[in-house]
Amino acid sequence: MDYISDLQAFLPGIITAVAGLVVITIEALKSGSKSVFGITAVALVAALFFAILDLGNPVTEAFSGMLVHGGAVAFGSIIILVGTLFCVFLSNDYLEDIGHNYSEVYALVLFATSGMLCLAGANDLVSLFLGLETMSICLYVLAGLMKNEKEGAEGALKYFLLGAFSTGFLLYGSALLYGATGTTSLTGIGAAASGDLLFVAGAALLLIGFLFKVSAVPFHMWTPDVYQATPTTLTAYFATSSKAATFIAMILVLSRALPAVEGLDWQAVLSVVAIITMIFGNIIALVQDNIKRMLAYSSIAHAGYALVGLASGSIEGYSAVSFYLFAYTLMNVGAFGVIAYYERNKGLDFSDVNNLAGLGFKKPLMGVLLSLFLFSLAGIPPFVGFVGKYYVFAAAINAGMIPLAIIGVLASAASVYYYLRVMVYLYFREAHQEVELFDPSMLTKGALVILAILTVYYGIEPVLPTGGLMDMLTSF
Structure with missing residues (x-):
């Protein structure tokens, strides 16, 4: 039934x-x-x-x-x-x-x-x-x-x-799209898409609601x-x-409800937003001492990288974004997990990068895990972050958006500074005071080690057991 x-x-x-x-x-x-x-x-x-x-x-x-x-x-x-x-x-x-x-x-x-x-x-x-x-x-x-x-x-x-x-924007945009097309179905909206002001305004407001949620x-x-x-x-x-x-x-909205219409160029709009997001996120992250705020601005930059794939407007680009989201989830949860472990140790505010000085050798496993996740976030091979960025930028190049891909690569290169800065404090700075770190629980340690293994494995072999991941993501 x-x-x-x-x-x-x-x-x-x-x-x-x-x-x-x-x-x-x-x-x-x-x-x-x-x-x-x-x-x-x-x-x-x-x-x-x-x-x-x-x-x-x-x-x-x-x-x-x-x-x-x-x-x-x-x-x-x-x-x-x-x-x-x-x-x-x-x-x-x-x-x-x-x-x-x-x-x-x-x-x-x-x-x-x-x-x-x-x-x-x-x-x-x-x-x-x-x-x-x-x-x-x-x-x-x-x-x-x-x-x-x-x-x-x-x-x-x-x-x-x-x-x-932002929800008001999204809901009002939905109402305008319904008024312009007479349906709320994404495929129905795509079939009735036009360059009318009502449709354009509705689509724009809908995208604004989405862009808020992804921190663009x-x-x-x-x-x-x-x-x-x-x-x-x-x-x-x-x-x-x-x-x-x-x-x-x-991806579903762009591929099903907002097809290419004469006079409308959603790819150009997303390209501009992607460029601004990548540049702004990385520049502000460079000057952050609080690690959580640094990762917050880093996440803004990563949203920009994903928008590069959306801007390509192709199945390859959408597939690349899907893999990038998978990669970002593994390495970002891992990074926050290690930071959460340090924060559980009393005495200092370990969310401040200065207070991580000299801690890399205190608990070697946690220091290595944090370094691994940060290397991956920076897009350094052979970790999954590098493969994710490669797929996204390759999709932009194949769509003829070479300047966008170049800006993305340069922005990613700039991010290496603030990721490596954390490791400099961990291993190359003297501790401000003597700090005793407790052993993480088996649950915490096991979760972080599994995330690290997946981060390395899918960086070396970016496939799932049932076949090539990029081959599987062929239709939205």
Whole structure:
């Protein structure tokens, strides 16, 4: 029956949503239950398993065309779930240490993930808005988790106000597109696309809403404050899974609803935004002493690299962006995870790069892992970050956008400075004072080591077991 196949199509999202309800119920019956973490992890592993099973299927519609699943869309779901799973693994000990290991956090993460999965498979403006808002509302609450601290309250309020404002743009753009085409289906909008002012205005407002969610300049204002104020492991979740969901949704919108129309050049618009975003993000990151703010501006720059692939307007470019999101998730969650470990050691503010001086030899494994993730973020071979950037810039070159690719390469080269700066403090600066670092738990250590192995493996052999990754991502 159709409804059974529909449920199977969105099974990962259903699993995470039901798990969120179970977590809330358990918390209501027995506050502070230790089983909440296990339920969350098992639910995410199960959702990931079904998403992997769906990877080999062609992209097909479900729920009367409201959602799509399979193929490249399933790969987007895998990215979201991988990022979420490792963030949850790293969060358990970290949130316990800072006194914020509430069951509600895991429920919000599960509900947000369900929204992300809906957003990444949205084939209609209604389902797109539903997924976006489910994700966003949960993230607003998570951003304010440390509400008793000034930075936490300020970051959450800024995120909420600007997020609500950007959602208004997206919703108003959707209304204009519906008025111009008479449908909310992405494929229907693409079939009725025109150069009319109503259609152009609607598409522009829709893209503005997306650009805010991915922290593209000039819609990035919330990013550094929110990243700094949010617990570090949850910051990794904001920076990876939510961004991956939004980019996959952008790919679906651009490929299905906004085809090339006479008088409209979305590629040129995205190219300009990509250039501004790459340059601004890297320049501001160069002068940051706070590592979380540095990674926040770095994430803005990485959004610019992904926009380069979108600007190519080709299947190759969209495939490259998908792989880049996968690469970015592995190395960014890893980097934030190591920083979270350092922050758990009391006595100094380890989010300040100056206080990392001399710590590289204190716990050699953690120092090596952080260096590996930073090398990958900088795009240095043989790590996965290099392969991701290669695919994105190659897609731009093949689309005839050679100047855009050159600017991207130069911006990426500039980023090497602030990534290597962290390693200089770790290994080549004297410690300000004697600091004793505790041994990380097996869960934290294991999660980080697995992320490091994946970062190296997919840098050397960028394929999945079932075949070439770039061959699999052939249709949106």
